[in-house]
Amino acid sequence: MPLGPNARRILGLPEPGAWQKKRERDREKRRTKDGPPRETPAANPWEEAARQLKAPAPEQPAQAPAGPTPAAPVPPWSPLEERPGATAARSTGRALLWGTVGLFALLGVKAVVWPGGGADDGKGAAQPGPARTAPAYPVADAQALAARFTHAYLAWDEDAPQVRAAALAAVLPPDTAPALGWDGKGRQTVLAVQPGPVTRAAHRAARVRVEALVKPDTAPARWVGLDVPVAQTASTGSARLAVTGPPGLVGLPATGPRLPDLPTPEADNKLSERTEDTIRSFFAAYADGGDTETITAPGASVPPLPEGLELVSVVSWTADAGSGETRTGTARVSWSTGGARIEQTYRVGLTRVASASAQRWQVSAVSGGDTPTP
Template sequence: MNPWESAAEALKAEQQRATAAPSAPASTPPPARETGAPWSTIDEKSGTAALRRLGRGVLWAVVGLAVITGVRAWIVPNQTTTDNNTAAPAKAAPAYPSDAAQAVAGRFARAYLTWDADAPETRASALAAVLPDGADTEMGWDGQGQQDVLAVQPGAVTPTTQNQARVRVDVLIRTTEEEATPAKGKKKATEAKTADRWIGLDVPVVKSAGQVVVTGQPGMVGVPEHGPKAPELKTPETDTTFGQQTADTVDDFFRAYAGGDTETVTAPGATVPPLPDGMTLVGVTSWTADAGTGDDRTGTARVTWRIGQAQVEQTYRIELTRVASADAQRWQVANIHGGTA
C-alpha cells in the first residue's frame, strides 16, 4: 500500500472526528494529536533568507558586468605583452628658435663684415650689441681696410648639439680697394676702387636662458653660382577666344594701375594698392587667358615698365570677374599678383 495515500486517509479521518466531537472549553486547549503525516513545516531562519538575497544580488551584478565588458573578454582576455627591450617613445624635443637665431645671426653678420680703419670703434660697438658680455669685439680683424655691407639675407638654421646651431647668412659687401695708376711724373697715383660681391657666412649660435647668442668666430663660405634645376611645371591650357574678348579690359587696367587710380577698372570690393612712383607703363606685351568657365576667370599678363632709363618686363597673374548690371555686363579685375605661381 502507498504510504502517502495511507497518511492522507488518516488525516482525513482525524479531521472528521474533530468536527463531530463537542468543542472543548476555551480555557483548556485540546491536546495535540499526532496526525501521522510524514513531513512538517519548518520556519526559515532570517540569516538564510539574507544570504539568499545577497546571492541573487551578486548574480545579477555579474550578469550586468558581463553585458558591459563582454563575455568574450573574460573567456579570451586581451594578450598584451611588453617587450622589455622596446624603449618607450622619446618625447619630441622643442623646436629650435630659428627666427631668433636668424635675427641674431643677421645682425652679427652686418656688424662683423663692416669695418673702417679710420673708425674701428664703430665696428666694436656694433659687435658688442650682439655678442655675449665680455666677448672679443675685434673678432680677428687686423684694423685695416674699409668695407660696407649693402644687404643681409639670413638663411637655413641647422641645429647641432648642446642647443647649438649653424646659421647660413648671405651678405652683399662693398670693398674699397686702392689701385695704383701710372702718372706723368715719377710717382704713381692711387685711386680708390670699389667692388660688390655676395659672400656666405656660417654663424655659430647657441640657445641659452631662453635667448640665442653668437658663440664665436664665423666662417666665410662660397655662394652657389646658380640655383638647382627647376622641375617641369604644367602649363595651364589657354582660351584664345576669351583672351581676345578681355584684352582691352586688361590693357585698361594696367593703364589705370600706372596712373594710380584703379577704382573704375576693378570689381566692386576689390582693393589694388597703387604702384610706387617712378614707374611708367610701356605696354602690355601679352595676355593669355586660362581655359575655364563661370563668372571667375584667370590669366597671365606680361607687362613692360620703364624705370629711370631702363625698361623691364614683368609677369602678373590676373583674376577677372563678371560684373552684371540691369542692362549690361562686363569683366573687371578682382585681384592681381606678380609671378606665375
C-alpha cells in the first residue's frame, strides 16, 4: 500500500519521481553547457539539491538581444526552515510507526505458532487451561438417608404394619409401594445402624453400604449388611437424594483386616518399678470414683469412671523409655462388671513434680487403648 504525504515526511522519504525529474533537468543543463554529461552514481536527492542551491550561478555569454528573454527556470522545490521540535516529532513518529508494525508482526507469529491460545510449557507446546472439576458428591447426605431407610426397612411387626409403612414413606419417592417386598408377617427390631462407604455410579447414582444390628423375634441379635441404592434428583445445588429402589442384603467379613506395623516402645524398667505404686493407687481411686487429685499432677483433669466397675488388679505396668520431666507408659487393668471380669489397656502420662523435700511422679493424663504417643 503506498504511503501518504504525511507518512513520507515522517519517515524522511521523497515524493515519488521527484529525484528522477531533478536528475533529468541537471543532465539537460550540463549537456547544453559542457556537452554530454558523464555517468555519475545516483546521489541523495536532498544533498544534491542543497549543493545546487549553494553553488554560484554560472555566467552566461553576452549575446545580442534576439527576442524576449526566457524566464529563469523555477527549482522543483525550495528548502523551508525547519521549526523547533520538528526533528524530535519526526523521530517519535517513526518509532511509533515501526513499533506498531513490529507488534502486529509478533501477534501474527503467535497466532500461527500457538493457535489455541494456551499457556506455553517451555517447550513450545500450548497447554490447555485448568479443567473444571465436577461438584463433590454429597456423601454425608447419602449416608444419612441410607441409615434412616435401613432402620425403617429392616424393622417390621405383623400386628402393626402401618408403622413400617409410615417410616418408609418419609424417605421414599411418592407413589412407591411401602411394603418393598415384605409379605406382612413376622417381627424384627433394629437395634443399631452404621452407614459405611459410598460407591458412586453413573447418572448421579450411588450405592451406600450400611451395617445394621437386628433382633428377630425368634433368634438372637446379629449384624447384617445392606446395600442401599440412592441418586440425586438433579445436578443443581437444590438437588435432593432419593432411594431409587429395593436394597439388597449382603454378607459381612468374618474377621477384621490385618494390623499395620506399629512401633513397639522400649521399656524403662527402673522407672516402671519406681512408679508402680503410683499407678496402682491411681486406678484404685479411679475405680472408686473418689478423689484422684492427691495422685494426679497439678492442673490435670481425670473424670471418674461410671458406676458398676470394680478394680480387680493392675495386671502390668510398663513405662516407656525416654527422658525429661514428662513420660508415658502402658497399664493393663482387670475390671469386674456385669458379673464378669474384663481386662483392658490404658495409656498413662506421668509428670515429675518437685517439692522442697522430695520429687515424685504423678499421673497427668489417662486414655484407653494402646495407641502410641506421637
